Amino acid sequence: MAEKLIVIGGTAAGLSAASKAKRVNPELEITVFERSGYISYGACGLPYFVGGMIEQPDDLVSLTVEQMRGKRGIPTYIHHEVTAIDRLNRTVTVVNLDSGETSMYPYDKLVIATGASPIRPKIPGADAEGIYCLRTVEDGICLKAAVQQDGQKQRAAIIGGGFIGLEVAEEMALSGLEVHVFEMMPRLLPFLNEQFSRMVHDELTRHGVHVHTGAAVQAIAEQDGRACGIVTADGGNVPVDFVLMSIGVTPNSALAAMAGLELGFKNAIVVDDEMRTSDPSIWACGDCVQMKNRITGAPCYVPLGTTANKQGRIAGDNIAGAHETFKGVLGSMVTKVFDLYIAATGLSEQQAKDAGYDAAVSLVTKGDRASYYPGSRDNNICLVLDRKTGRLLGAQALGSESVAGRMNVFATAITCGMTVQEINELDLVYSPSVAPVYDPILIAASQAMKKVAR
Amino acid sequence: MAEKLIVIGGTAAGLSAASKAKRVNPELEITVFERSGYISYGACGLPYFVGGMIEQPDDLVSLTVEQMRGKRGIPTYIHHEVTAIDRLNRTVTVVNLDSGETSMYPYDKLVIATGASPIRPKIPGADAEGIYCLRTVEDGICLKAAVQQDGQKQRAAIIGGGFIGLEVAEEMALSGLEVHVFEMMPRLLPFLNEQFSRMVHDELTRHGVHVHTGAAVQAIAEQDGRACGIVTADGGNVPVDFVLMSIGVTPNSALAAMAGLELGFKNAIVVDDEMRTSDPSIWACGDCVQMKNRITGAPCYVPLGTTANKQGRIAGDNIAGAHETFKGVLGSMVTKVFDLYIAATGLSEQQAKDAGYDAAVSLVTKGDRASYYPGSRDNNICLVLDRKTGRLLGAQALGSESVAGRMNVFATAITCGMTVQEINELDLVYSPSVAPVYDPILIAASQAMKKVAR
Numbered sequence: 039m040a041e042k043l044i045v046i047g048g049t050a051a052g053l054s055a056a057s058k059a060k061r062v063n064p065e066l067e068i069t070v071f072e073r074s075g076y077i078s079y080g081a082c083g084l085p086y087f088v089g090g091m092i093e094q095p096d097d098l099v100s101l102t103v104e105q106m107r108g109k110r111g112i113p114t115y116i117h118h119e120v121t122a123i124d125r126l127n128r129t130v131t132v133v134n135l136d137s138g139e140t141s142m143y144p145y146d147k148l149v150i151a152t153g154a155s156p157i158r159p160k161i162p163g164a165d166a167e168g169i170y171c172l173r174t175v176e177d178g179i180c181l182k183a184a185v186q187q188d189g190q191k192q193r194a195a196i197i198g199g200g201f202i203g204l205e206v207a208e209e210m211a212l213s214g215l216e217v218h219v220f221e222m223m224p225r226l227l228p229f230l231n232e233q234f235s236r237m238v239h240d241e242l243t244r245h246g247v248h249v250h251t252g253a254a255v256q257a258i259a260e261q262d263g264r265a266c267g268i269v270t271a272d273g274g275n276v277p278v279d280f281v282l283m284s285i286g287v288t289p290n291s292a293l294a295a296m297a298g299l300e301l302g303f304k305n306a307i308v309v310d311d312e313m314r315t316s317d318p319s320i321w322a323c324g325d326c327v328q329m330k331n332r333i334t335g336a337p338c339y340v341p342l343g344t345t346a347n348k349q350g351r352i353a354g355d356n357i358a359g360a361h362e363t364f365k366g367v368l369g370s371m372v373t374k375v376f377d378l379y380i381a382a383t384g385l386s387e388q389q390a391k392d393a394g395y396d397a398a399v400s401l402v403t404k405g406d407r408a409s410y411y412p413g414s415r416d417n418n419i420c421l422v423l424d425r426k427t428g429r430l431l432g433a434q435a436l437g438s439e440s441v442a443g444r445m446n447v448f449a450t451a452i453t454c455g456m457t458v459q460e461i462n463e464l465d466l467v468y469s470p471s472v473a474p475v476y477d478p479i480l481i482a483a484s485q486a487m488k489k490v491a492r
Numbered sequence: 493m494a495e496k497l498i499v500i501g502g503t504a505a506g507l508s509a510a511s512k513a514k515r516v517n518p519e520l521e522i523t524v525f526e527r528s529g530y531i532s533y534g535a536c537g538l539p540y541f542v543g544g545m546i547e548q549p550d551d552l553v554s555l556t557v558e559q560m561r562g563k564r565g566i567p568t569y570i571h572h573e574v575t576a577i578d579r580l581n582r583t584v585t586v587v588n589l590d591s592g593e594t595s596m597y598p599y600d601k602l603v604i605a606t607g608a609s610p611i612r613p614k615i616p617g618a619d620a621e622g623i624y625c626l627r628t629v630e631d632g633i634c635l636k637a638a639v640q641q642d643g644q645k646q647r648a649a650i651i652g653g654g655f656i657g658l659e660v661a662e663e664m665a666l667s668g669l670e671v672h673v674f675e676m677m678p679r680l681l682p683f684l685n686e687q688f689s690r691m692v693h694d695e696l697t698r699h700g701v702h703v704h705t706g707a708a709v710q711a712i713a714e715q716d717g718r719a720c721g722i723v724t725a726d727g728g729n730v731p732v733d734f735v736l737m738s739i740g741v742t743p744n745s746a747l748a749a750m751a752g753l754e755l756g757f758k759n760a761i762v763v764d765d766e767m768r769t770s771d772p773s774i775w776a777c778g779d780c781v782q783m784k785n786r787i788t789g790a791p792c793y794v795p796l797g798t799t800a801n802k803q804g805r806i807a808g809d810n811i812a813g814a815h816e817t818f819k820g821v822l823g824s825m826v827t828k829v830f831d832l833y834i835a836a837t838g839l840s841e842q843q844a845k846d847a848g849y850d851a852a853v854s855l856v857t858k859g860d861r862a863s864y865y866p867g868s869r870d871n872n873i874c875l876v877l878d879r880k881t882g883r884l885l886g887a888q889a890l891g892s893e894s895v896a897g898r899m900n901v902f903a904t905a906i907t908c909g910m911t912v913q914e915i916n917e918l919d920l921v922y923s924p925s926v927a928p929v930y931d932p933i934l935i936a937a938s939q940a941m942k943k944v945a946r
Contacts, residue, residue, distance in 0.1 A: 050929070083924045365919075371922070372921035372923045373925075410537050410552050442926040443896060446898070446933070447904050450908070456904075464903060465819075465903055466900045468796070472826055475801055
């Protein structure tokens with residue numbers, strides 16, 4: 039009899055696991071259950087769907103249920119929630135959310151790819167109407183309806199100045215709304231160098247976004263059950279028409295916890311390097327699992343689509359008999375806020391110090407093409423290095439789109455344990471139209487060399 | 493008495509050496525002699541000066557003679573040619589090209605940074621009027637005058653389909669000329685994968701450039717002493733109004749040869765890793781020296797501005813007492829032809845085979861951003877790897893501007909000896925606006941893994 043694999047969750051990690059396992063072992067009988075109404079959607083594109091750059095929800099979807107079933111041979115069900123795992127009898131309880139019907143499905147192997155959910159703070163007014171979050175396609179459809187509403191100028195509050203909050207702030211401002219961002223910390227994106235936080239702040243302000251930093255939201259004011267204002271700890275009260283909650287996510291690990299699987303950092307599911315949970319028949323991957331930092335080896339929780347895809351693929355491969363390992367995360371990321379691209383990888387100064395490094399920081403600003411070539415824009419680069427060895431530990435960059443490619447060089451260099459001196463010796467590409475003869479990467483490394491202990 | 497350093501050549505390598513040496517040891521008495529009328533110019537910008545995107549010759553210049561003398565404390569002379577080196581007495585003979593006056597200057601240490609000169613083929617008609625090359629600012633001024641001439645539509649021939657030839661072809665076509673490129677080899681840029689050569693060819697043709705491949709130029713037709721046509725070996729005769737010779741450069745090593753210094757590959761000056769010639773008092777750097785390939789260690793000659801700058805800096809540092817070493821070249825490069833960016837690093841398939849590797853090639857095409865994000869353009873990536881170990885040996889990419897940043901990741905990976913499997917495990921940045929969730933780098937590496945021997 040064919041081995042049965044059940045996959046809980048039909049987005050990045052779950053579908054990667056299912057597809058990879060099926061590719062390697064076509065004999066596997068795989069079933070995927072997805073709680074929401076969409077599978078295989080690009081959640082990172084949701085801000086641009088809300089802003090209107092991406093028109094239809096289906097544009098975000100790369101694989102349909104029909105394609106999964108037909109082309110890939112993997113029966114896949116939406117609106118099906120797995121509500122319990124019986125590890126002893128190897129069954130899962132599945133509720134069809136459309137019909138309300140409950141069924142039991144047996145498994146030989148199981149993948150938990152339940153993702154994460156937005157954190158909703160327990161403050162007065164948090165349950166009012168007109169409060170949104172942005173995680174699923176359904177969330178996106180609701181928020182888009184609020185944003186794209188005709189009539190008088192809407193005022194929106196975004197609680198949380200992280201990446202998603204800032205991406206949505208951009209999209210809402212471009213859609214003509216009055217946008218207020220509330221960030222509890224004294225500055226935006228506090229893992230960035232302080233100067234960089236200020237530049238991001240300025241870029242938002244320059245485009246008309248109202249940024250409130252050091253602004254702990256104490257309550258959401260209500261009128262007739264609808265959110266109508268943001269009350270901050272310092273007594274401020276900003277009237278708004280609706281609210282986006284964007285203060286982070288928490289792993290969907292309740293199902294795993296109920297089944298007795300081990301949880302770790304921030305309640306994420308503990309997995310080994312092969313993505314196996316504490317039950318050898320159960321793998322987990324994506325935004326619901328604990329990861330390890332690739333530099334320090336310490337447990338961490340950095341939910342990102344890139345990681346989810348990689349982990350899913352590795353889980354799928356291993357379910358089909360391989361022994362692939364996930365190497366950990368650097369937390370490499372990039373985003374843009376209006377005309378400013380923001381990229382980072384590895385440890386921030388504080389993270390490096392917390393990890394016990396004698397960390398030094400070096401900052402440079404350099405044009406992204408030859409000074410004589412039209413259209414040059416600055417790349418601001420911050421390197422975090424170990425003063426003792428000169429090893430690169432982290433990097434951050436702000437500027438033109440080209441910071442993305444440069445950040446990937448730093449991510450590669452960190453992965454290989456390169457020192458800033460070795461980075462300074464790299465033979466990089468050059469043409470007046472895409473770089474100065476000394477690439478900003480080399481300038482950054484060269485400056486950072488001055489911080490290395492002799 | 494202060495130690496005297498004479499630097500022959502006032503562009504990338506020479507000025508880097510002089511400036512670095514002075515910075516480290518301000519006591520040094522440094523003099524720079526430059527044969528042309530310009531120092532410190534961005535030769536790589538000349539095609540864009542010819543095309544008019546860069547207006548004034550001075551726009552290409554980053555340091556003036558006055559700045560060198562004043563701010564940097566380094567007397568610098570243009571129109572001064574060093575015609576002989578007397579190693580026994582440690583003097584150089586210098587001709588003031590304006591006055592014709594000859595002088596002798598003593599040195600304790602000497603830097604030869606004489607660069608390279610365009611190769612002029614010995615074919616009938618090669619000395620006619622209306623034949624240009626493009627190496628110095630003066631060359632650029634002459635060629636620009638020919639290109640930007642008013643009146644009827646000019647017809648230009650470019651002999652040599654290398655990077656500079658193609659960059660100028662673009663600029664001339666954009667200036668409204670009828671442009672013919674003649675390439676002796678059966679395809680353009682033959683170190684690229686064959687499919688890539690074809691794409692470059694198509695991009696040129698699409699923009700109205702006439703590309704003649706497999707076209708050995710046998711003679712330049714003349715009328716009244718002026719070039720008026722290109723005669724090819726197959727009997728073709730293409731009428732043109734002027735000609736750009738762009739078939740490559742040869743190191744300016746005659747001065748070094750006369751002084752008895754050792755020459756190597758392609759008559760380039762032999763230097764050790766510290767940029768010292770066979771005479772311990774003489775350093776050489778830039779386009780006049782032999783380099784070593786960073787992967788194979790074999791001698792090579794890859795004249796590039798990036799290398800010249802790095803070598804100059806290292807020579808200057810060592811002259812001031814350091815023992816810095818130049819690590820060799822990967823030949824990393826990027827350019828653009830109309831809307832197509834072309835980048836490469838490391839070994840081509842042929843070079844890898846010639847170096848004794850069991851080389852495999854893997855090709856992928858992938859969008860440069862999330863499929864649902866507007867404006868995605870293809871990245872075509874070709875990886876050359878060692879089938880036995882999986883080690884990356886070379887990479888080439890064609891597509892949007894983003895190929896430059898991606899090529900730098902491959903250059904870094906090659907430098908660190910990474911295998912394609914290790915590259916596939918990199919944690920790279922992702923955002924729908926700058927990359928798909930599986931970056932083209934990862935897709936390329938993942939595909940290449942299939943070529944590794946098991």
